[in-house]
Structure formats: structure tokens, C-alpha cells
Amino acid sequence: MSLFDLPSHPDVPVKGESEGYPVRRIFCVGRNYAAHAAELGNEVPEAPFYFTKMPAHLVLSGAELPYPPGTANYHHEMEFVIAIGAPVFRCTPEEGLAAVYGYAAGLDMTRRDLQNEAKDQRRPWDLSKDFEGAAVIGEITKAAEFGPVSDQKIVLTVDGETRQDATLAELIHSVPDVIAHLSGYYHLEPGDLIYTGTPAGVSAVEAGAVLEGSVEGLAPVSLTLGAAE
Template sequence: MSLLFALPEAPSVPITGEDTRFPVRRIFCVGRNYEAHARELGNTVDREAPIWFTKAPAALCHSGTAIPYPPGTANCHYEMEFAAAIGAPAFRIAPEAAMDVVLGYACGLDMTRRDLQNAAKNKGYPWDTAKDFENAAVIAPITRAAAFGPIATQRIALSQNGAVKQNASLAEMIWSLPELIADLSRMYHLAPGDLIYTGTPAGVGPVAAGDILEGTVEGLEPVRLTIGPAE
């Protein structure tokens, strides 16, 4: 039996210093993982469990890309994130063993249609369209975990047109990466190809056509994005 039409190949991310690439299976994102960011948007921090949402692999966008200003919004925001690439299966894994399934890390941007998100939140609706859209999951090349070393106090920052907008430490995450992996593995069979975006620090803000964004985490390749005119 033949397929009615062909689908694009699965998106993939380069691995620094290698000819191999990381094929992307799923993208998981956690919200409100930095207390100052939750406060700046008028939200409280839920310390009982992480808040999860997803982006489709079709939302993946490579660092260095120029994208059109996203459709359907007049208030698109940048959110700089530390992303983890899963390289081994994990189901109901303990936090103490969770780092064994991490292949590497990358700088990422969680682009957000903030006006759509706020409207949905005010009505108690899901906010999928605010988070899951084309070019909404920007990512830089992946650095192997062994080359990055332990997650500690590395700085995570973002500049917009050369002006620093976000500047924090990975130590400020409310839920650590082992805790995030363990929690997510209670609900999903994690597998190689899964990406986890671990939340954004305070300082998020709107983008406009002509903006150049650069996000950094100490020890990783930066993520860069240029915003073009709307289509």
C-alpha cells in the first residue's frame, strides 16, 4: 500500500564537532520554572509539579535563520531557554538516574504569541496556538553532555539588537533537569530524539521586524534569530 503523499523528513539538529545529527521526535517545554519570570507575567509558581506544554517537531527552527514575523499575532515574545536532548529511553525514572539519559544540551528560544496566550488564559482555554506554530522552537547545535559538564551556575542570557534583556543562572531553575526528566517520565515513555526546553528567566519581551536575537548559555553554542517582516 502506498502513501497518498510524502511527508518531509523528520527535523534534526547538528551535534557540535560531529558529522552526526540528532533527529527530533518530540518537543516538551516547561513553564514558570524561574520565579522572577512567573512574577513578571503576574503568575504564581506551582511548586507541586512542573507545568508542561508541547511543540510539534514541525515548529523546529535552526539557529542563524531569518524568519518572518509570526502570523496571527501582534505581540510575539522571545523566551531564552536551556534545552536538553534525550539519548536513551526513560520511563518512571528516578531523579538520581535521570542524567544518564541525557545526550547533550543546546541553547533554544521558545517563541510565544503572547496575545493569544493571554486571551486563552483569560477564558480558561488551552493555549496551544500561542506556543506551537512554525519557527516557534528555535535551537542551536547540541553540545554533548560530557563536554558541557555538570549543570551548576552557568549564565543564561539573551540580547535583543545588542541590548541584554535576560540574564540569570541555571541554578535559579525551580525544577532541576533531573527532576524535570523524572516528572515527565511518569507520564510519557521518553526516548531518543526527545527535546526538553527547561523554562525561561525573567526579561521576556516583544520582537519586531528587523530584530536580531542572540541567546547564550555558558559552555554552549549561542542561538541566533533574525525577525523579518510579516508575510
């Protein structure tokens, strides 16, 4: 028996299924689009690098959340998300691709001012990347239905204005390569999500903003920002 009960984080809806996808861990790839790296003044990494978010900070598409505390420069990052469906460890790209359960549209929300401060001081990014509501996800579509990852469009609008507009062909590190690389450091398991990075066009959003993101072939993802607490 525990001293107290912890709130459960939501299972992600799966298209065509009555049961949801339970989330175990959330990995995020940094700087996986060259144009995004350039807009923030960063070099393109030779190999993927990662940060993480807690499953407790995941919310489903359609959420309405307050503008987060501790920031005056809150940014959207639209992302293509991989949902792992089979165990893989030190796998090849081909084995990694075979382990994909499905894909989803997601948002990696970022307190950019805190991230810039952390970079300047060579400190971890946790305060900027891992907080309540920092990961948003739409319904998962199974990999077989989605088909091969190629040049599908990835788009984000804020209050109806397009902010991010790219294709998945612009990913520096492909889906199978990311899974193979990450599996060299972790035993990946069903329930693991991988946010694959954001295209160029990230920018600040204010209280009251409505964010709507899409990846061609997937259910959309949306988030509404309320007033600050």
C-alpha cells in the first residue's frame, strides 16, 4: 500500500482501437531540421542528441492549459512522433523501423528564455523542456496505415496563421536511424514515444492563443493557452 495515490497520465487514443496506448517514456530529438538549427544559431549535429520529458507532463490534443509560470518567451515546436511497439536494443535501422507501432502529431512546448539561459550557463534544459503540459499529442495512427515516412507535410498554425510549414523529407536523421541510434543507449520498449524534432518557424505564443498542428496522414493536434496562473 502506498502513502498516497498518484494521478495517472492518459493513454493516447489509437485510430480504430477502443484501448489506448500507455506511455512509458518520452524521448525528444534536438535540432533534427537544418533550417530550425540555423534559425536558433546552432550547428547541425552529426549524430542525434536527446532530451526527455516525463509522461506526467503529457496532455492529449484538445487540452486547454494556462500559460506556464516562469517564462516570458513561450514557444511552440510542431513534431512528428514515433510510438514504439516492440522491444529493441542495439538494433539496426531496419529492426528499428519494424518496431514502430504507429505515429502521431505532437507539440514540444518550450520556455525558450529558460532554455537560452541554460545554454549560456552550460546547464541542463529541464526547466525549459520538462514541465506540466510541455508535451502534447494527437491520436496515434498505426504504422501500416500511415505507410512509409517520406515527404508528408508538417504544419503548425497559431490563431489561423501559419507559423511552421515543412515536410518530413527535411528530417536530418530519419525515423529508422533515430531508433537505431537511441537503442544503443536505452532498451526501448512498447510505450516509448520519440518526438523527432521541429522544423523552422518556432516562435512565441501568448495567453489566449490557439495552436493547431498537422502531419499529412495523421490526426491533428491542438492546444489552447489560457491566462497565466
